[in-house]
Amino acid sequence: MRLSEGVEWGVHTCVVLAWLDDRAPIPSQHLAAAHELPAAYLTKQLQAMARAGIVTSTTGPRGGFRLARPPEEIAVLDVVDAIEGGRAELFHCTEIRRCGIGGDVPASCFKAPCSVAATMHDAEEAWRASLAGTTVADLAGSIEAAAPGSTEHAQNWFTNR
Amino acid sequence: MRLSEGVEWGVHTCVVLAWLDDRAPIPSQHLAAAHELPAAYLTKQLQAMARAGIVTSTTGPRGGFRLARPPEEIAVLDVVDAIEGGRAELFHCTEIRRCGIGGDVPASCFKAPCSVAATMHDAEEAWRASLAGTTVADLAGSIEAAAPGSTEHAQNWFTNR
DNA sequence: GCTTTCTTACTCGGATACCTACTGTCCGAGTGGAATAGG
């Protein structure tokens, strides 16, 4: 079990779009070239993010993708949920506690949610809370801090296209 | 992306084994019947837990599985790691930051770990920490609290086999 | 009655198919811009 590889692509792509700020839309072809990714497949992830309202798409010449809102308002969790399709659910309870040994037990015993599921759910919420605490703007800033000039370098890179 | 269904089976099975305490080994056939699961496939999960040192297996007549150590010392995280095979890794960084746009950037800029990977890693650690904070004994206790008599019921259920 | 041996049935363990979902690719619909022709 592993997150889709598209999640990594989606986050990095959002960071690039954040660096480019208010520029004209960037075609998926260029965004893919920026990380040497298969363009057709990256488009699939961009479409998912468009449906989730993270990016907006423009068709026709000079078209492409841009961020739908300021990068400060885009959490990493949003990207994960968008690409994983709906609310990412690590654990799904199938209520096996009611089967077999639990078959002849009064239904009132199952009124409380399954403890196993609750434990997994709590952990999942901790995971989601952590991802919700970092925005695309945070990432763009920390990368710029670790490698000064990244923003300008990215802007130049896309200009020469 | 979802955790393997075997994780749910493994945790519930450990809870049952905790209820039975120090009994003779329980064959996988009976453990599967306890939750109406396919026996052959549950055996696969039990083998994984045996390799991880969570349960011990005994072959031959009157053989089966039992907990390898007290349920207070078995965290839910241990079961997850065992069944997912090795250390469960939700996110795997492929270092795409070095490709394309990052191709002609001095290597010193990549000395610090990738910020995206670090964010995902932090969230993953929060998830693992939460799972590490609950033991099989905790679960067995909370289920008994929600449905008093579960422990004794389980013991009787396995005795009539 | 006790010990030893043999049989036997029962258990795990790894090797083997199947199926879903992620990965990767392609071609068509739609659109905005630019060139062109007419006023």
Place this chain on the structure above:
DNA sequence: CCTATTCCACTCGGACAGTAGGTATCCGAGTAAGAAAGC
């Protein structure tokens, strides 16, 4: 010179294969219990 029209190249969008990992199953190797025979 300005405007309206036509054409065209460029973009997204959804539909279509390939593949890896999770799901499910089976049969064989090993073992410990129990019966039986010998002492």
